[in-house]
Amino acid sequence: MRTAVFASALVAAFALTPAAANAAVVASHAATKDPTPSVPTDPSGLGGLSAETVRYGMQVNQNMDVWWTADGMKRPGVFLIHGGWWSSGDKKQMTEITRSYADLGYTVFNINYRLSGQAAWPAQRTDAFGAIATARKHAERWSFDPANFVVVGFSAGGHIAAAVGTYGDGVPGLKGVVGLSPVISPLRAYADGGAAEGHTETEINKRRLREAAVRLAGGCEPKGKCSRVWASMEVPWHASRKDAPMLLLHSQDEFVPPAQSALLKQMLGQVGVPVTIFTAPGEQHSAPLYREPGVAERVQAWIAERIG
Template identity: 45%
Template sequence: MSFTAALLVVVTLAFPSAPAGPRTTVVSYGTQSMDVLAGASGRRPGIFLVHGGWWSEGDKSALSAVAARFADLGYAVFNLNYRLSGAARWPAQRDDTLRAVAYARRHAARFRFDPGRYALVGFSAGGHIAASAAVHRSGPRGLRGVLAFSPVTSPHLAFDAGGRLGRSAVALAGCRPRRCPWVWRSMEVAAHAGPGSPPMVFYHSAREFVPPEHSLPLQPFAEVRVVPGTAHSTRLYGRPSVARSAEEWLASIM
């Protein structure tokens, strides 16, 4: 089944669905921008989407269909950009995500968004960024949880694996692990997660190029769900059984 078709999976959530096709507004925060699909009325729980792309490419347009899906499920949706590694080294990507959340919370009334009920949802490299933002210091206020698909939660493992993923991790850090170990430690999600971290659920395919071993060190602070196959990132979310269980989990924490 294609990803577009998978978005049609029907899931019962804990709050009424918004009308389909909400208007998208582009807003700027810092040097970046995000697409906002505001709640239809009242104060809706929020979803912040963080795109993938090796930390070095892509933008929010990659998740436009996902944003529409979550808006139709009744969320206020914030589909954000962040500085890519070619323009800024780590932790710029994490910091941009935190700025997007702070901006949305400051303007919650405008976006009909409940600033005390939201989740970060990331894909591949975006999953790493979302999880890193959640475990940075005490995490942003109001965060209910993190959902990630194929998150590169361990750039060290990416480096060890080599290939494009390893080169991308080096480009993100701006140096190899022996040259700047403190930067690499700051990028490791497991090095900062603990009992006070928000709930996190990470999905990996058993045989994808970002294997479950990236996220397993986060147990017991995160739930790692491994499914058969090789699907990665949005393709993994596009599997109906994965979409259903992920969306049910989000509804349960809101």
Template identity: 55%
Template structure:
């Protein structure tokens, strides 16, 4: 049984234009130059539009709520057909991180012709779960309501999350019986199972990162353990919420990282039981999150998978 937790108050009431902010530092109104060290260089892989240039791209930062962290950078193409969208969600143990660290990833997908939404969300020190999922859902709803303004297709989008952001992406993808218009979810080292992270982070054999992730999950849950707050931890556990209406999922892990591939294995099994396909790609080594995404072949594989989900 799913836990019915609504999105943040006012999801249907925000008027996006009234929250227009000045462009953030380093994000000009138009973009024409690629990042010098982009983590995902443009490739000839399938594009959602006939022309995947950046000369017509505008970037603006918008507020989707009243909290200082409820901000999103939207990259949109002013010309051509309505573009499918990629929502990018940063990691940071749920307690840190910032959308600015996802600028290169956002630029790479913009150069491929997509609308890109690079979002911040309330951290665990600001609010306990499910505030982070609520913020993710609010961003999606806000952009879909204003799809015409952003020249985007409200019924063709994917979610791309890194580490803790991968947890939010998969949790949003498993919310309810599937989100309208969602075509796929990608997680790079996603913490799809906080309960597994909690178990892996205890005992003398746990690594420093595993112990840190266990503590971070407890903070996300409002400071309580699974025994103390079983309903909260059940709500955080993505495999518990798989339904036939969920979108396909792709995840990438390093074989020996502290968020191991078997976390995604639990979600893959749950999705298989309801008939939803999931791909788990495992790379050698210990790289995690953004460094893993920069490993040879990873970004290309993700871009191809996204294009297959959003293609014409």
């Protein structure tokens, strides 16, 4: 797989206003240099697909893998965001899923982002927008239709995806958000972790998620001077009528319960944005949930209904 490295002067963090977000996207477009010119090739085993790794920023983890069919057609896009408690994980975990969507004919952007040990929230949301801005700028190169894409996130990545979907009053071209075990409400996760006293894997993971949310907020508890960053992290509080429709999937007994997504469905429902929640039996979380029989097919069908 060849690598094209190009610089970007993206802003360090999106402000909490749509106007600032738009300005940041424009700035990133203006500052990002073109990738190194090359003729798309078919790396061994890609079966007609092209792929490369590019940078959308100059900091650690600000990079993404792009997979596309170099036939000159404009294709819908799928942005994938890995999980890992916001503090770990890597896009390489998503390679198999990336390939599956590229094989379906989409242009796929499998992104890394700054982890919580490198930068506190909202750096992770900023990075997702940086990846989207870079994809827009080089849409022709990657056979990408910037007016037609979805964002798919897993666990902590589901939180980032949903935060993108509810940012401002709609993101141009974003037609849907999918979350696999998404952490919709870090505040709910904080409370659940505080109440978890047992020694089952689920209870242990609830406590671990509480600690991870605190790290994401820069080490601050959700009170006092840190209340603003926690408010920014809380996806349901940002619902607005032009937000993207969402498909949110959980296992019934996992440590990120369906009640997390029910909070967002209630808020988006009040402004007329459709949210579908699918609950599977068991305790599977994130990627293992996606691999359960019929789940990937359900997600793929939902995406196809929105972007073709």
